[in-house]
Amino acid sequence: MAFKIKKTLLYIFLIALAVTCLLPFLLMIVNATRSGREIMTSFTLIPGHSLKENWEAVFGYFNLFLGFWNSLKVAVPATVLMAYFSALTAYALAVYKFKGKNIIFYTIVVFMMIPGQLGLIGFYNLVVKLGLLDTYVPLIIPAIASTGTVFFLRQYILSVLPMSLLEAARIDGAKELHIFHRIVFPIMAPGVATMAIGGFIGNWNSYLLPLILIHKPEKLTLPVMVSSLRSSQDIATNQGAIYLALAISIVPIMIVFCFCSKYIISSISTGSVKE
Amino acid sequence: MAKAKTAKKKRRNINNMAYLFVAPFVIVFLVFSVYPVLRTLHISFTEYKGYGAMKFLGFTNYLRVFQDKFFWKALLHTLNIWIVNIVLQLGLAFLLTIIFSDMKYRMKGLGIFRALFYLPNIIAVTSVAFLFQTLLDWRFGTFNQILMKAHLISEPINWLGQTSSAPYVISVIQSWIWFGNSFIMLMAGVQGINRDYFEAAAIDGAGRWKIFGKITLPLLRPILLYVGITSLIGGLQMFDLPFLMCGGTKGDPLGSTQTVTMYMYKFGFETRQMGYASAIAYVLFLMILTVSIIQFKVMNRGEE
Numbered sequence: 250m251a252f253k254i255k256k257t258l259l260y261i262f263l264i265a266l267a268v269t270c271l272l273p274f275l276l277m278i279v280n281a282t283r284s285g286r287e288i289m290t291s292f293t294l295i296p297g298h299s300l301k302e303n304w305e306a307v308f309g310y311f312n313l314f315l316g317f318w319n320s321l322k323v324a325v326p327a328t329v330l331m332a333y334f335s336a337l338t339a340y341a342l343a344v345y346k347f348k349g350k351n352i353i354f355y356t357i358v359v360f361m362m363i364p365g366q367l368g369l370i371g372f373y374n375l376v377v378k379l380g381l382l383d384t385y386v387p388l389i390i391p392a393i394a395s396t397g398t399v400f401f402l403r404q405y406i407l408s409v410l411p412m413s414l415l416e417a418a419r420i421d422g423a424k425e426l427h428i429f430h431r432i433v434f435p436i437m438a439p440g441v442a443t444m445a446i447g448g449f450i451g452n453w454n455s456y457l458l459p460l461i462l463i464h465k466p467e468k469l470t471l472p473v474m475v476s477s478l479r480s481s482q483d484i485a486t487n488q489g490a491i492y493l494a495l496a497i498s499i500v501p502i503m504i505v506f507c508f509c510s511k512y513i514i515s516s517i518s519t520g521s522v523k524e
Numbered sequence: 525m526a527k528a529k530t531a532k533k534k535r536r537n538i539n540n541m542a543y544l545f546v547a548p549f550v551i552v553f554l555v556f557s558v559y560p561v562l563r564t565l566h567i568s569f570t571e572y573k574g575y576g577a578m579k580f581l582g583f584t585n586y587l588r589v590f591q592d593k594f595f596w597k598a599l600l601h602t603l604n605i606w607i608v609n610i611v612l613q614l615g616l617a618f619l620l621t622i623i624f625s626d627m628k629y630r631m632k633g634l635g636i637f638r639a640l641f642y643l644p645n646i647i648a649v650t651s652v653a654f655l656f657q658t659l660l661d662w663r664f665g666t667f668n669q670i671l672m673k674a675h676l677i678s679e680p681i682n683w684l685g686q687t688s689s690a691p692y693v694i695s696v697i698q699s700w701i702w703f704g705n706s707f708i709m710l711m712a713g714v715q716g717i718n719r720d721y722f723e724a725a726a727i728d729g730a731g732r733w734k735i736f737g738k739i740t741l742p743l744l745r746p747i748l749l750y751v752g753i754t755s756l757i758g759g760l761q762m763f764d765l766p767f768l769m770c771g772g773t774k775g776d777p778l779g780s781t782q783t784v785t786m787y788m789y790k791f792g793f794e795t796r797q798m799g800y801a802s803a804i805a806y807v808l809f810l811m812i813l814t815v816s817i818i819q820f821k822v823m824n825r826g827e828e
Contacts, residue, residue, distance in 0.1 A: 256629050263623070263631070266616075267640040269700070274643075276666055277655055289664035292673075338549040345542035353546060360557055362816050364761050366785055367809045370792050370802045371563030372556070374574065387556070394553035425541040454648035456764055461793060472650040476768060479654070491658055495651050506646050510639040513646070517705060518712035 274499065281493035288488045299489055306490035313497050315467065316474035323385050323459075323470055324452040327392040332445040334393045339402035340433055344415065354403075357396045366457075373461055383465050388458060398444045405440035406433070443516040446509045453502060471498050568802035578799075585803035594779075595804065598787040601691065601780060605766070606759035608695035609702075610752065616699065617706035617751075621744075622736065625714045627722060638711070641704030649701075653768035656697055660684060684769060687780040694766050694781055698759075706751050713747040714740060746823055753819040757812050761785050784808050 280288050283297030307313060341347075342354055376387045410433060418428045434441070456472045463469055469477070475498050478491060506513070568586070571579040589595055620641070624631050644652065659667045660683045668680040684690050717740070725735045763785040766775060773790040775782025784804065792801030 252628075256631075259623055259629060259631060263620075263633075263637055266620075267637060270640050270643050270704070273655055273659060274647075276659065280666065288666070292666045292669045334548050334552075337545050341542040341545035345539045345545075347539050347542040350542070353550065356553075356558075360553075362813075363561065364757065364809060364812055366761055366763075366788070367805050368557065368560030368564050370567055370798050370805065371560030371565075373792075374563055374567065374798070375556075375560055377574070390552060391556040394549050394557055396553075396557070399549065419538070425538060429545075450646050454646075454650075456648070456650050472648045475648075475654060476650045479657075488658055488661075488664065491654065495655050495658075499647055499651050502646055502648070503643075506639075506643065510642065514638055514642060514708055517708045518715075 274503075277492050277499070278496050280489060281496045283489050285487040285489050288492075297489075300493070303487070303489040303493040306487050307494045307497075310478075310490075311466075311474060313471070313474065313494060316469055316471040316498075317501075319468060320453055320471040323388045323455075324449055327389045327452045328445050328449045330389065331392040331395045331398055331448045332441050335395050335398035335402055335444065336434060336437055336441050337429065338399045339406055340429055340437075342399070343403050343406040343410070344412070357400055360396045361400060369457075369461075376462060381462075383463055383468060385463075385468075387462055388452075388455070392448070392452070395448070398448065401444060402437065402440055406437060409440070410436055443512045446505070446512050447516060450502060450505070450513075564802045564805060567798050568806050570799045572798045573796045574798050581799065585800050586807065588800060589803050589807050595784070595787060595807075597779065598775075598782050598784045601775065602760060602762055602783040605691050605695050605698070605762065605781070605783070606756065608692055609698040609759065610755050612696065612699040613703045613706055613755070614748070614752065616703045617710050620703075620707045621710040621714055622740075624711060625740065626732065627726065628732065634711070638704070638708055641707055643704070644701045645705055649764040650768060652697065652701065653765055656693075657684065657769050660693065685777055687777050690770060690777055691781050694769065697769075698762075698765060702755070706755075709747055709751055710744060713744050717743050749819065749823055753815060756815055760808060760812055760815075763789070 275294065276292070279294055279296055281303060282300040283293075284299040284302065287297055287299070342350060372387070376382055379387075381387050414432060415428060418432055423431075454472060455470075456476070459470045459473050460476075463473065475494060478494055567578070569581060569583070571581055620637075623629070624634055624637075659665050662668070662680055662682040662685060665680075667683075668677070671677045672680065681689070683693050721739050721743075722735060725739060730738070762783045766781040766783055767773065767786050767789070770776045770781040773782065773786045773794060775786055785808070788801050788804040788808070790801075791797040791804065
């Protein structure tokens with residue numbers, strides 16, 4: 250009996266913790282449908298009737314869908330480049346013997362330990378010199394050199410790719426790039442997908458770099474646009490509109506999470522055990 | 525003989541393909557990772573507004589960092605926020621690991637709970653910051669309304685307006701974002717432990733806490749260290765959350781939430797003293813490097 254009570258108490262604790270993780274988002278969605286006055290005077294989990302007014306207030310101030318589109322224009326190419334070139338680099342480092350291979354590998358390991366902010370000022374300076382301020386190039390192209398992803402995928406190839414497969418393909422006369430595209434990449438796909446999902450979320454949520462590099466209002470990405478809400482006096486007084494804007498910015502990533510949480514969690518698990 | 529030679533030559537040709545494969549990575553890496561880091565080092569020895577001429581100063585900027593009491597205050601604030609954060613985050617992750625790895629209770633639903641606990645981690649910090657800022661609003665926030673209705677407080681609390689609570693609000697939110705991640709790592713560690721150990725210990729009559737203290741904890745030590753130290757490295761660079769929730773680089777109230785990176789950002793992008801900002805970045809880097817070296821030493825000792 251005591252056993253059952255204790256077990257029930259543990260479940261109650263777990264559920265309470267899960268509610269703590271969900272409640273802020275739930276309140277956000279509910280408050281997005283209520284008027285500023287209602288939110289200021291009371292709280293509830295029952296949706297209100299002011300969704301339309303809030304919507305008009307948000308989109309009267311700025312076009313959130315433009316921010317959406319801008320974020321997509323950065324996150325999608327950056328993720329694709331990261332996935333493809335990291336896989337290619339990792340494959341070369343894992344399979345071939347060539348001069349400089351060890352130097353490249355150790356430099357990658359060293360740079361994984363260097364905090365991103367160390368080069369921030371030099372990076373900004375470089376972008377200014379190249380005349381790339383207010384373009385997406387400095388947000389996309391550096392994804393080609395994602396040290397952490399290359400490191401992870403190199404380990405991944407070493408554990409999943411049988412070298413005899415490559416030999417067989419070579420005897421059949423297949424070209425090296427062809428082997429990579431047709432044989433190696435499909436075998437690596439689960440590992441690449443895991444890194445790509447993480448990379449997409451990271452790019453989509455990125456704040457500091459776009460904050461520094463993008464200033465034109467029509468080019469702002471979603472996180473920077475959302476953070477600029479606070480400076481608007483007319484909207485800051487209408488909490489309903491704030492909640493709605495936040496909800497719109499969060500919902501897509503939640504949908505991604507619903508479908509991909511398994512991949513994300515498995516990547517964290519393997520990362521921790523291998524370190 | 526001749527055949528062996530051509531085979532060898534062919535192999536060399538195959539290996540030469542590797543240069544082509546790594547070339548894009550190497551070029552982009554040199555331009556966008558290596559160059560900025562070296563350029564920042566160069567700027568740290570100069571006076572530079574981000575445009576115009578650079579004036580070479582030698583170590584002046586570094587001496588200034590060491591004498592700058594606001595820098596050390598920012599470092600203390602950063603550590604203050606981080607310590608409360610990591611205690612909460614790891615404590616909670618640990619508790620959850622114990623609950624889910626218990627042989628007697630055999631709790632169900634690990635998959636779904638894990639996903640729910642991880643959810644806060646994938647939401648953009650800008651959105652999280654703004655959401656909590658609105659929920660915690662002194663006069664109109666939903667959070668104070670709930671507490672007042674539950675009669676836990678009689679007057680609204682100005683969570684982000686007083687130095688006694690603002691830094692810890694940041695700590696709690698930071699823990700809320702990261703505890704799921706720590707839990708997943710620790711749980712993966714427990715699942716990696718051979719079940720025979722637990723069963724043998726149970727047969728020998730060892731109790732739950734004894735098994736935990738003698739088997740689980742020692743075997744989890746490397747992961748625990750890894751989680752703790754990566755969190756310290758991340759914590760020393762904390763920026764987004766306090767920057768967004770506490771009045772930009774000022775770190776309201778009274779600078780109690782101003783972190784080192786916010787302080788650096790202020791000089792780099794607000795007052796345009798890029799040389800000084802770069803020096804701050806390098807001093808912070810040296811601190812992180814020291815922590816990393818200690819981590820490496822301690823973890824290697826654990827393996828021997």
